[in-house]
Amino acid sequence: MGILDEFQKDICDLNAFSYEDYKNSSLDLKLKKIELLNSFYRARYNNLPKLPIFIDIDGVTLDTMNFAKRLLYMQYGIDYDKRDRKNVEEQKIIASFFKSLDWKKLLVNTREINRSIDFIKLINDSSMYLPTLYSAVNSEKEQEEKANYFAHKLPGIEIKFIQAHSPKECTDPQSVLIDDDNFNLVNWAGYPLHFDSCISTFFPNINDLGELYYLFYRAPDAPEIFIHKEGLYCGLIREKDIKTKKITWKKKSND
Numbered sequence: 001m002g003i004l005d006e007f008q009k010d011i012c013d014l015n016a017f018s019y020e021d022y023k024n025s026s027l028d029l030k031l032k033k034i035e036l037l038n039s040f041y042r043a044r045y046n047n048l049p050k051l052p053i054f055i056d057i058d059g060v061t062l063d064t065m066n067f068a069k070r071l072l073y074m075q076y077g078i079d080y081d082k083r084d085r086k087n088v089e090e091q092k093i094i095a096s097f098f099k100s101l102d103w104k105k106l107l108v109n110t111r112e113i114n115r116s117i118d119f120i121k122l123i124n125d126s127s128m129y130l131p132t133l134y135s136a137v138n139s140e141k142e143q144e145e146k147a148n149y150f151a152h153k154l155p156g157i158e159i160k161f162i163q164a165h166s167p168k169e170c171t172d173p174q175s176v177l178i179d180d181d182n183f184n185l186v187n188w189a190g191y192p193l194h195f196d197s198c199i200s201t202f203f204p205n206i207n208d209l210g211e212l213y214y215l216f217y218r219a220p221d222a223p224e225i226f227i228h229k230e231g232l233y234c235g236l237i238r239e240k241d242i243k244t245k246k247i248t249w250k251k252k253s254n255d
Contacts, residue, residue: 016036052130063111104148104149117153124157185203
């Protein structure tokens with residue numbers, strides 16, 4: 001029995017190819033399935049271009065945002081999820097609040113969301129994906145603390161930063177952004193995936209990073225091509241502004 005046949009048997013035993021079965025599994029079993037899929041795909045599809053995956057930090061990797069949101073509401077009565085981006089004074093308060101946070105203490109004491117760090121390690125170890133952490137920051141201190149924290153937790157994985165309240169930039173239309181903020185997803189020129197089923201969105205939603213393997217994968221008959229799960233973006237369109245060349249996602253009109 002060849003190595004691919006051995007992996008195939010293990011995958012069948014765990015039903016690791018089934019997305020529905022995966023979603024109903026425990027986190028420990030999910031990680032085991034992804035580790036097995038990594039071994040299978042590495043043996044089958046090695047030395048091919050990897051799909052760039054950009055992963056948000058606050059609200060996807062670590063639960064920093066929920067703690068910060070509660071504190072913001074307690075101190076200023078501002079609901080972060082319902083904030084008015086056009087309200088200049090409110091935006092100043094929010095920016096000042098996040099700049100004043102003790103990010104070193106916050107990062108160390110915040111829980112990991114659904115084993116995200118373990119999943120990122122597996123994604124980085126795969127033959128299909130190239131992960132990059134992508135975070136909005138309000139200050140140089142926040143950026144420094146995040147860089148230090150993840151240099152220890154996820155050594156070797158690139159971290160990209162952008163100024164808070166600015167849309168995350170996409171230079172590769174074949175890349176994927178996993179984020180809990182609809183603002184970033186709408187403005188992503190690649191493929192957006194929403195994280196956290198508790199927040200309303202019209203984008204495809206996932207609750208753990210392992211689901212990536214079931215939505216974006218290599219076609220068996222054309223392993224150099226990355227495709228997404230059929231119907232994943234049904235009802236959505238990407239529109240390009242003629243003047244600014246900016247691409248945004250919108251719902252398709254019923255007309």
